[in-house]
Structure formats: structure tokens, C-alpha cells
Amino acid sequence: MFPKITTSDWENLVKKQLKTEDIYPQLTKENLEGIVVKPYYHNHQQYFPTLPKIEESTQLVSNYLEDSEDEIYAYLLNNNVENLTDKSIYIANKDLAEHIKIEDDNNYYALVDVLNENTASIDEVLAKELLSKGLQKSICVDIAFLQNAGASIIQQLGYAMAKIKELVENFGIEVMDKIIIKTAIGGNYFFEIAKIRAFKILFYQLSKELGIASIPYIFAETSHRNKSVFDEENNLIRSTLELAAAMIGGADVVYSHNYKINNPSDLSGEISFKQQIVLAYESIINVFEDAANGSYFVEDITQQMAEKSWQLLVEIEEEGGYIELLKTGKIQNNIYQHATKEQQWVVDGKIKLIGVNMFPKLETTKSIDQLYNSNEIKEVRWSEMYE
Numbered sequence: 001m002f003p004k005i006t007t008s009d010w011e012n013l014v015k016k017q018l019k020t021e022d023i024y025p026q027l028t029k030e031n032l033e034g035i036v037v038k039p040y041y042h043n044h045q046q047y048f049p050t051l052p053k054i055e056e057s058t059q060l061v062s063n064y065l066e067d068s069e070d071e072i073y074a075y076l077l078n079n080n081v082e083n084l085t086d087k088s089i090y091i092a093n094k095d096l097a098e099h100i101k102i103e104d105d106n107n108y109y110a111l112v113d114v115l116n117e118n119t120a121s122i123d124e125v126l127a128k129e130l131l132s133k134g135l136q137k138s139i140c141v142d143i144a145f146l147q148n149a150g151a152s153i154i155q156q157l158g159y160a161m162a163k164i165k166e167l168v169e170n171f172g173i174e175v176m177d178k179i180i181i182k183t184a185i186g187g188n189y190f191f192e193i194a195k196i197r198a199f200k201i202l203f204y205q206l207s208k209e210l211g212i213a214s215i216p217y218i219f220a221e222t223s224h225r226n227k228s229v230f231d232e233e234n235n236l237i238r239s240t241l242e243l244a245a246a247m248i249g250g251a252d253v254v255y256s257h258n259y260k261i262n263n264p265s266d267l268s269g270e271i272s273f274k275q276q277i278v279l280a281y282e283s284i285i286n287v288f289e290d291a292a293n294g295s296y297f298v299e300d301i302t303q304q305m306a307e308k309s310w311q312l313l314v315e316i317e318e319e320g321g322y323i324e325l326l327k328t329g330k331i332q333n334n335i336y337q338h339a340t341k342e343q344q345w346v347v348d349g350k351i352k353l354i355g356v357n358m359f360p361k362l363e364t365t366k367s368i369d370q371l372y373n374s375n376e377i378k379e380v381r382w383s384e385m386y387e
Contacts, residue, residue, distance in 0.1 A: 010040065030350075032342055033153050033191065035304050041296035046303055051200045051290045054217050055252040058286035059088055060276040061219075062255075063269055072273075076111070076255055090219065090253070097130060108135045109180055111219065113142035115163050117377050120326035122170055131171070137180035137217050139167060144184035148224045148379040150339020150372070153195050153305060156183070158312030159331065161202050162322035165313070168210060169321075176207050176214045183251075184223040185242040191301065192242065193292050196220065196249030198305035205310070220246035221255040228261070228383035231355035235259040240275050247279060248291045261381075329375055336374040343368050346382045356383045 014023050027039030061074045064081050074088040075081070080096060088107045091097045097112045114127040130138040143151075143160045151159070160181065167175050181199065185192045200216055207214035222239040236259045246254045256272040258264040280286040292298040316322055325331045345351045347368070366385045 007042070031188075031191075032338065032345065033305070034308065035191070035301050037297075037301065041300065043296065046299070048197070048201065048293065048299060048302065050293050051197055051250055052215055053200075053250045053252050053289055054215055056287075058247050058251055058280070059253045060273070060280055060286070061088075061090055061253055062273040065266070065270060065273075074253070090255075094126070098126070102133055102135070108133075109137045109217075109219070110135055111140050111142070111180065111182055113140045113182075115141075115166060115323075117326055117331070120323050122166065122323070124170065127167075127171060131175070131178060135178075138178045139171075139175055140180050140182055141167070142182045144182045144221055144223075145379055146335065146377065147184040147186060148381075149335055149377045150225070150342055150380060151335045152338045153188075153191060154308045154312060155335060155338060157195065157199055157202060157305060157309035158316065159322065160199065161206055161309065161313045162316045164203070164206065165317065166322050173210050173212055176210070176212060180217045180219055182219045182221070184225070185220050185246045186223045187226045187238055187242065189241055189245050190298060191305075192245040193249040194298055194302040194305055196246065196251055197290070197292065197298070197302045198309060200250065201302070201306045202309055202313075206313075217253075218251045219253040219255065220249075220251035222257050224257065224379055224381055226353065226383075227257075227259070227381055228353065228356050229387050230383075232260055234354050235261070236271070236275065239272065240279070243275055243279055244283075244285060247285045248288070250288075250290050254286075332377050333374050335377055336372055339380065340368050340372050343371065343380075343382060343385070347385075351382070353382060356386055 011023065015021055018026060020026070024039065029037055031037065059074045061076050062068070062072045064075050064077060065072065069084065074090065075084070076090045076092050077096060078093045080100060085105050088109065090109045090111050091100060092111045094112045097110045102108055110130050112130070114123045116123065127139060141160055141163050143156045146156050146159060164179060167179070196218060199218065203216040204213065222242045226238055227235045239256050239259060243254050243256055254276055256275050258269050259272050260268040285291065316325060319325055322331070342351065346353065364385055365387060368385070371380050371384060
């Protein structure tokens with residue numbers, strides 16, 4: 001039998017190695033989410049059951065490539081493509097969503113958000129039309145652009161739940177089973193795994209309180225926020241880690257944006273898609289329901305995220321709901337406050353981007369004030385201030 005190692009034994013060893021009596025300031029890493037990350041874990045107070053996903057294996061989605069029908073099962077479409085059979089089709093364009101002809105031998109999903117943050121309103125005509133089309137998932141709750149605008153993970157989750165609540169109030173509880181969540185996965189690997197897991201807990205909890213028990217359908221894409229015009233190869237590395245986090249977290253669908261910000265080509269698009277192929281067929285991480293289940297660290301931050309996001313939802317509801325807070329500008333300002341603080345971390349080097357703020361090739365060209373507006377939610381890449 002191995003001797004039992006106590007917390008004091010561990011602390012004394014680390015004190016000796018670090019040559020200090022006060023070890024925790026050195027072992028604690030600050031983050032912008034307000035999540036407490038411990039330097040080590042030896043137990044966890046709450047274990048979540050395995051968090052399920054709807055798709056048995058995570059679907060790998062590609063932009064349409066000519067003559068690729070035999071190799072690719074799922075496409076993201078901005079324009080109509082005829083004669084597709086036995087495919088999953090994700091419709092990313094409003095006009096296409098309104099006019100596409102539904103074929104019985106395909107599965108269709110709408111990635112068009114009917115709640116417009118710019119107008120602080122729901123497009124009820126579009127929503128009812130999409131609901132009438134017989135799509136597998138017809139109502140998209142888009143929080144990907146919130147991530148790309150600089151919203152915190154807690155804001156992304158809390159605002160997603162508040163948006164869902166608005167949709168239920170407008171279209172009834174049945175809409176829960178027609179919702180597809182579109183989220184962007186950032187570069188904070190374990191936090192992003194926990195984000196997807198926390199969202200599943202929140203969605204299920206809200207559905208239970210509304211009288212049903214639903215599992216969310218999650219479409220996860222790579223983030224724009226941490227990508228750079230220069231050092232495109234680093235974009236590939238970042239997006240590979242994001243796709244891995246999405247698969248391990250339990251997303252139903254993954255999609256990789258083109259790693260070239262400027263002058264994307266068919267070849268760079270194909271390479272971006274094939275990142276998913278490597279992860280799925282070489283690493284085989286797209287087949288698990290909840291691969292992170294049982295990790296003390298991931299379980300702990302999942303729980304913290306779920307609790308903080310639920311509290312944010314409660315606060316939003318107490319203040320009149322998501323749309324009302326959009327009208328007052330509070331949502332926009334809250335995202336602005338977090339986004340600008342995050343951008344300052346990039347400036348200070350607390351958030352590290354190789355080739356941008358570490359070993360940079362360029363000097364700053366734009367200020368934070370030039371990039372952000374407290375009255376508007378808009379996508380901003382960190383590296384834009386250097387380009």
C-alpha cells in the first residue's frame with residue numbers, strides 16, 4: 001500500500017521547491033470570468049451525471065465543395081445546392097432559409113437567429129415561417145457573435161438562457177425542442193470544454209422548470225476573436241484546439257472557419273475542414289458523450305459557470321428580460337466592459353498571442369476606443385489593433 005499523502009505533505013513539498021512559505025499567490029492564475037481555479041484537486045463535492053448529446057457522433061460540417069458529395073456528410077450552406085441526398089444541411093443565410101426547398105431525404109437545420117440584438121426584437125414572421133417548414137431544428141440561438149464581440153463565458157451562457165426564455169414566452173414551450181444553439185469556441189481550452197457542459201446543465205434545468213426535459217442541440221464553431229491576419233499557421237493551431245474542446249465538451253456539430261482571414265481560398269477552406277477529420281479519425285474524440293466527466297478540475301469549473309450563469313439569468317428576468325435590457329443598452333454596455341478589459345489584457349500580455357503581442361511583427365495601429373463601442377455589439381478580433 002502506498003502511504004496516504006495529506007494536503008500538508010503536498011504543501012510542504014511545494015514550499016520547498018518554490019522556496020517560499022506563501023505558495024498560493026504563485027500557484028493561482030487570474031482569469032476574467034471570476035472562476036476560482038485551484039492549484040490542485042484531490043476531490044470534488046458534486047459529480048454530474050454523464051451529460052448527453054443528441055448526435056451519436058459529433059457531426060463534421062464543411063462549406064460546400066464541388067464533387068465532395070461522396071466524402072462529406074454535412075454541409076453549411078449560404079447558397080442553394082441542388083441534388084444533395086442523405087445529407088445534414090445547416091442553413092446560414094436568411095434568404096436561403098426562407099426559400100430553400102426541403103427534400104425528405106436530407107436533414108435541415110436553420111442557423112438564422114430570429115432575435116436581433118441590433119433592433120432588440122424578435123422577427124416573429126421569420127420564426128413562424130421556419131417553424132412551419134418541418135426542419136429538424138428551426139430556431140437558432142446565436143451566441144457565437146457574442147463571443148466574438150468579447151462577451152465573457154458567463155455572459156454568453158446567461159444571455160443564451162435569457163434569449164431562450166424570450167422565445168418560449170413568444171412561441172410556447174414546444175419551441176425548446178426546435179432550438180439549435182450556435183456557439184463559438186475560444187482559446188481557453190478547459191474553460192471552453194466546461195462552457196459546453198455548463199450550457200447543457202442550464203438548458204436542462206430551464207426546460208425542467210418550464211415543465212419538460214430537453215437536451216440542447218449545440219453547433220460549435222471556431223472563434224474569430226483570437227485569429228490574426230498574419231501568422232496564419234498559428235490560426236490553424238488555435239482552431240484545432242478549439243475544435244478539440246468542442247468535441248470533448250460534447251457539441252453535436254463542429255465547424256471550422258477558414259484559417260485565412262484575408263484572401264481565403266478553396267484550398268485553405270479544405271485544409272480548415274480537414275482539421276476536423278484528423279481529430280475525429282486519428283484522435284477519435286468525436287464519439288464520446290461527455291469525455292471530461294469525472295475530471296475534478298473540469299467538474300468544478302463547470303459547476304461554477306452554471307451557478308454564475310443561472311444567477312445572471314435570474315437578474316436579467318428581474319430587470320424585465322433580455323429584450324428590455326437590450327433596449328436600455330445594458331446588455332451592450334456589459335459586453336463592452338468585459339471586451340475592453342479583455343483587450344487590455346492582450347495589450348498587457350496577460351493574454352498571449354504568438355506573433356501578435358508575443359514576438360510581434362507590428363506596432364499598435366488602433367486604440368481600444370477605436371475598436372469598441374459601448375452602444376453596439378460587434379465582432380472584434382484581438383489582433384485588429386496591430387493590423
